Amino acid sequence: MRWSRLWGCDFYDQPDEDMWMKAFQSRINTASDSYAQNRADMLAQVDRMRSLEARAAAKSEQRRPVFDKRGQLSPRERLAALLDPGMPFLELYNMASYLVDDPDPETSIPGASIILGIGYVAGVRCMVFVDDAGINAGAMTGKSVDKALGAIDIALKQKLPFVHLVESAGADLTRYTVELWAHGGGMFAGLARLSAAGNPVITVLHGASTAGGAYQPGLSDYVIGVKGNGMAMLAGAALVQAATGEIAEDADLGGAEMHAEVTGLVEYLAEDDAHGLEIARDVVAGLGWQNCADPAVAYEAPKYDSEELAGAIPADYRKPYDMRELAARLVDGSRLRDFKPGYGPALVCLQAHIMGQPVGILGNNGPIDPDGATKATHFLQVMDQAGTPVIFLGNTTGYMVGTAYERAGMIKHGSKMIQAVTNLRVPKISLYTGASFGAGNYGMCGHAFGADFLFTWPNAMTGVMGGEQAALTMEQVARRTAARKGIPVDEARLAKQSAGIAAHFDSQSDAFFTSGRMLDMGMIDPRDSRAVIGFCLATCREARRRDLNPNAFGVGRA
Template sequence: MSTILRSRLDPRSEDYARNVRDFDAKRRVVAEARASAIAGGDARSRQRHAERGKLTARQRVAGLLDPGTPFQEIGQLAGHSVYEQPVPSAALVAGIGVVAGRPAMIVANDATVKGGTYFPLTVRKHLRAQDIARENGLPSIYLVDSGGVFLPMQQDLFPDEHHLGRIFRNIAEMSALGLPQIAAVMGSCTAGGAYIPAMCDETVIVRGTGTVFLGGPQLVRAATGEVVDAETLGGADLHSRVTGVADHIAENDEHALALVRDIAARTAGAPVPAPPAVPRPPLHDPAELAGVVSAGLREHIPAREILARLLDGSEFTEYRSRFGPTMVCGTGHIGGYPVGVLINDGVLFSESAQKATNFIELCAQRDIPLVFLHNINGFMVGAEYEAGGITKHGAKLVNAVSCAAVPKFSVVVGASYGAGNFAMCGRSMGPWQMAMWPSAKSTVVGAEQTATVMALIRSDQLAKEGRTLSPEEEEAIRKPIIDAYEEQAQPLYYAARLWVDAIIDPGQTREWLTLCLATAAGAPRRQTSFGVFRM
């Protein structure tokens, strides 16, 4: 039987006000990075782009979407402060949007950023977008405007299994699965990148600005001595009239987007399914979630206070409420879509892991999507707990998380450390999408614990030599570790490296999850088969 979650939070309290102040500071850091990502290249690059009669990548995406429909962006903060030079959004805009009434994955090169060239994170972001499209059974639309790979980093772009060539392999495989692959060449499409339009099911090219060639004019001249201009070598007339690489000519960007919308309207794909239940707002305001998160994550974050602001009607049917209480499991609805929710309410014990494993089995059997809300320092350690089989029971949970074939979504709302991250469907466990709150943290172990461990190891080494570790030596060990871990634990550090797909505001978590669930509702269903559970 479902129960109504009632909040005990007092928005007038000093604790609430302190939490909001602390959260606002973290929110501002993310907002500054987001503004830089949205702006794209520098002012001069944007001006040159406009002078060529071209829309920006984000304008192209906006022009492609059905009016009034959302765009769920993937990897918006990728590349932030990663390279020596700015590469906002990894020179690529990607996300899920509705085109001609159907959800689609849209990937648009940003030519205002280094000519739209592919850095290592650009490749990873493109591949991530394709993975999401494949899992959700979505068509893919590529708005191409790229100078190819960033040649000084070719060793990180070309030779490996998950480098540039994987993009083309994915296009072929997804087309074979019946997932439409559509391209619009709206600028340069050079070298290996030429295979994107050449391998897609249907391709549009813009007259005067769109070009496709394996080797550009400079490379042709260097290799053969032939002098040829870009339009003659690979322009719209050649590829629509002679080679057949392009199926349609567009007169400008707007015309190209209209043609793509027409192609999307007459290809396979179903509209977003309506939610099976009537969506209802929670009884408690989701905007209050910023006041639930304790400053610096040093205080307990009450799990049910979060659920009361995420679930429709704040209704929750809890599973085994009295057993393994540090893991809260249960079912409810978000945006009208059914969900099985797992949220941490303390450290993981054997009982918590067993309960979560059983709950995941039930959701997989009943085809209920799973939402993991991380706030976990890890599994309980110590001789008593090892003797009680906590490693074995934790492994069962990791097995269940790995193999459950229902849609899985993760949000790090607090901490997410070590094996606890794996058990809560961290990135390596294959969530369909994953996000963090601006106040969240994640590393293999907490900074203080790591620093203490390293200091103890050094102290033990010195003890064997008859020496002791001085306070100054201990601080010299601890401080660099704590500083590095604190930097690497931040959401912006994660998002910049595509370890999560987005940083989302707590108040927008319901909307983000609703978009995830709505998209997944039309995905092909797969049968779950678990690995062997050690008893």
């Protein structure tokens, strides 16, 4: 679903005090052949993303007869019933696990058997985690664990209540690795940290939660159990009989009714899924959660339609464009203030507003040179001083190399920029829009640099370098080695080697590959960028205003 269908904001006139920013004059000709080609290329990538999302939904829907037989809602129906109608929901890690467990692009399913995102429950912005029991009974793989850990980290950082709709067969033992088990413990530690930090953990037990998964409701502050279907047990009836000889029923071992009456694991007993979700909404409403949202703010839409992002920006990173064209389709009134435009011009530093929020924007018009790195460092420091969030729009092949740049202090100035990016105290939101190679990824707040939110467009390429560059590098190495040894170069073998290297690097750099490995927080339609960034800014702003009531150990269950 396009974000714009979920987003319900009206646009207003820009406040007078912001008029010092000049409206950018676009040079994009939307009637040109190049625009049409860009649009076709970009929308093809978006269609690929949507078809993969639909693949996961269709796979889950195949289990509909099982849900119907049990009188259950499907995972996506549970999500819809939990969330406030008409309010935005920002899905996270939508491509997780794609091409990981199943390397075949024709059959691989993204999502890691989890539906995850930030949405509104009873008017409260929450992290919502839904086990997709329609896919392999919700069994977790390596990327499921990583996705859960990512969700917990974001909830901690952004001070969000954590709502978990549980029905999972536990770990997928057919893909067992010792790492899966070891890292899985981080989920339990994370839930404990959430509770101790003052972030409520609310679980609805829709179906089974067995073995280690049983500790997930055990580590929750509130548990709602669904009669008949909800179960939490360390071992099911078959395992108990095998291990001890005892003959028991699953309901006696871990049924929701038993936990409500005997163990106290369940606080609220629900008649069915829908009733359980109503109770969950009531629990969230009763938290007395501090309202840190902004009052309605007056702002205007960009002068240029966000729809144009599908054609204004080339899908191929090798085609240059002015990053201001992108920014003008993201910011209020398309008004930009250019910081040192004539100095280090390949690195664009802008001030603007997005949905009324002042922001600083870093964007790339090419590789980063010493002057650009120095300018960026200065700009980031003044943004930090002013408490202004920074948006990173990444499209760079990296830092400049060569004798002139080395002698100009590229290492020193690039390092200063990386230091500034790493240690920023203001919200950081990063978006891969094209190339994001080498240390340029680091300087533009890539995966390892603590962005509050990091998303990718489906056309982006991310890695140490592009395939063509890697192939040329290795070709030069081979030629120099042959010359040093005094032997001729086998041109046919070298050409085959170069083609293989280029294909390998490009496949590793493809956004679908990297997003499947969770090197970002999700893939988005470029046309949704303004809405997504605006939502993330509001999430960060609320977090920094919210006071929690932490304790030493989290809530201990009675």
